[in-house]
Amino acid sequence: MRTKTAALILAVCLLALPAAAQQQPATPSKAQPQTPISQLAWLVGGAWTADASSLGQGKMRIETRYTWSDNSSFIRFNTHFITDRGELKNYDGNLYWDPAKKALAIWYMSASNAITEGPIAIDGDLWQVTFEGEDFENKSATLRVDVLRKTNNQYRWTLTEKQGDAWKQLATLVYDRNPAS
Numbered sequence: 001m002r003t004k005t006a007a008l009i010l011a012v013c014l015l016a017l018p019a020a021a022q023q024q025p026a027t028p029s030k031a032q033p034q035t036p037i038s039q040l041a042w043l044v045g046g047a048w049t050a051d052a053s054s055l056g057q058g059k060m061r062i063e064t065r066y067t068w069s070d071n072s073s074f075i076r077f078n079t080h081f082i083t084d085r086g087e088l089k090n091y092d093g094n095l096y097w098d099p100a101k102k103a104l105a106i107w108y109m110s111a112s113n114a115i116t117e118g119p120i121a122i123d124g125d126l127w128q129v130t131f132e133g134e135d136f137e138n139k140s141a142t143l144r145v146d147v148l149r150k151t152n153n154q155y156r157w158t159l160t161e162k163q164g165d166a167w168k169q170l171a172t173l174v175y176d177r178n179p180a181s
Contacts, residue, residue, distance in 0.1 A: 050066070064080075
């Protein structure tokens with residue numbers, strides 16, 4: 001009888017081991033696999049800040065933070081405008097790989113619930129996003145943002161508007177990373 005009881009207890013314990021092992025969180029690998037979104041990994045960390053005083057309307061600076069999603073498959077970002085009247089939490093979005101289109105893409109929402117999305121094209125240190133939106137006169141327009149990495153801690157952001165066959169520059173900002181933020 002003791003042998004049957006001991007065998008039953010041992011069997012229950014052995015059957016429970018795989019279930020207990022599955023409940024333990026997986027240890028993340030220190031080496032992230034190279035994926036298309038890895039091309040934008042240099043953005044992650046700290047706060048990127050640009051002097052926005054040239055944009056008027058009491059704007060002082062713009063702060064953007066990039067973080068990895070919990071599963072490391074896309075990059076989250078948020079953009080806040082610091083003005084003479086306080087902080088405006090304007091944009092939250094994602095940079096991600098779109099497997100259906102086999103391309104990098106961006107999706108974000110403004111504080112006024114406007115959704116913007118578009119493809120990201122990368123050529124060396126330059127990445128471009130083309131999308132439909134409103135220009136500074138609140139008119140519907142085809143817009144493009146060019147982000148040029150100057151160093152791993154600085155990039156130039158340029159907004160242009162399609163006019164005929166050309167692109168008219170609307171604004172340029174230089175962002176510097178503050179790693180302590």
